[in-house]
Amino acid sequence: MSLPDHAYAAVSSSSPLRVKICGVVNLAAANAARRAGADWIGLNFSPPSPRALDPPESAAEIVAALGHERVVGLFVNRPVPEIAAFAQRVGLRLIQLHGDETPKEAQLLASAGLQVIKAFRIGDAEAIAQARRWLDQAHALTQGQVPFACLFDAFVPGRFGGTGATLAASLLEGLRPMMASSALRPILAGGLTPENLAERLELCPARPWMVDVAGGVESAPGVKDPTRMAAFVAAARRFAASRFE
Numbered sequence: 001m002s003l004p005d006h007a008y009a010a011v012s013s014s015s016p017l018r019v020k021i022c023g024v025v026n027l028a029a030a031n032a033a034r035r036a037g038a039d040w041i042g043l044n045f046s047p048p049s050p051r052a053l054d055p056p057e058s059a060a061e062i063v064a065a066l067g068h069e070r071v072v073g074l075f076v077n078r079p080v081p082e083i084a085a086f087a088q089r090v091g092l093r094l095i096q097l098h099g100d101e102t103p104k105e106a107q108l109l110a111s112a113g114l115q116v117i118k119a120f121r122i123g124d125a126e127a128i129a130q131a132r133r134w135l136d137q138a139h140a141l142t143q144g145q146v147p148f149a150c151l152f153d154a155f156v157p158g159r160f161g162g163t164g165a166t167l168a169a170s171l172l173e174g175l176r177p178m179m180a181s182s183a184l185r186p187i188l189a190g191g192l193t194p195e196n197l198a199e200r201l202e203l204c205p206a207r208p209w210m211v212d213v214a215g216g217v218e219s220a221p222g223v224k225d226p227t228r229m230a231a232f233v234a235a236a237r238r239f240a241a242s243r244f245e
């Protein structure tokens with residue numbers, strides 16, 4: 001089974017390049033990310049990460065302050081009922097699955113009223129083929145409704161994300177059909193910084209719908225730097241203005 005035709009529509013060149021700042025650890029950092037111009041902020045609920053929200057329930061005040069349309073809750077291999085109940089409790093609507101979750105699990109979360117972003121860690125051509133299969137299955141289960149967006153991150157053995165590693169140019173090329181799909185809402189992640197963003201985007205075979213950063217806008221692991229966040233958003237806006245508008 002292949003992706004539905006509409007999934008391969010060309011990315012519109014008139015919409016802006018959105019920015020997600022991931023791994024914000026408190027309300028002050030969330031507000032700083034918003035002031036810097038981030039479209040989405042990510043809250044990490046994967047405790048081994050230095051970016052995990054502590055306590056997790058503090059998500060409620062961040063969602064209330066920023067609005068559920070701007071806040072993404074990130075989970076790694078948590079049971080569906082746990083994610084759904086937690087999201088309901090703190091008001092989250094956008095969920096990022098950053099582990100080995102199945103299309104069926106994504107479908108169940110969507111049935112619970114959540115918008116699912118699926119992250120794929122891409123280390124080789126087989127990982128690209130697996131991502132395609134995952135998307136085909138999810139689309140077949142949900143008539144193309146799930147996932148809401150998909151995120152392409154680097155693969156580092158033994159780690160799930162926030163690694164600072166970048167995707168090799170050859171792998172970006174292999175992602176071309178998915179990166180060129182507006183319906184998939186492709187998000188580019190992995191080792192992005194204010195300094196390298198334009199260069200990384202130049203290597204992309206098509207413009208992503210959004211760019212995502214965690215470590216590249218920090219002064220230390222888990223500590224977001226307002227100046228670096230603003231510089232990252234400015235770099236994204238500059239690139240979009242010069243290339244796409």
Ligand SMILES: O=C(O)c1ccccc1NCC(=O)[C@H](O)[C@H](O)COP(=O)(O)O
Binds near residue numbers: 044050076161162214
């Ligand atoms: O950021 C983390 O520490 C993390 C830990 C476990 C799973 C996912 C994690 N982050 C997910 C993200 O969306 C990051 O923004 C993405 O991996 C890119 O991170 P970075 O290379 O540091 O920009």
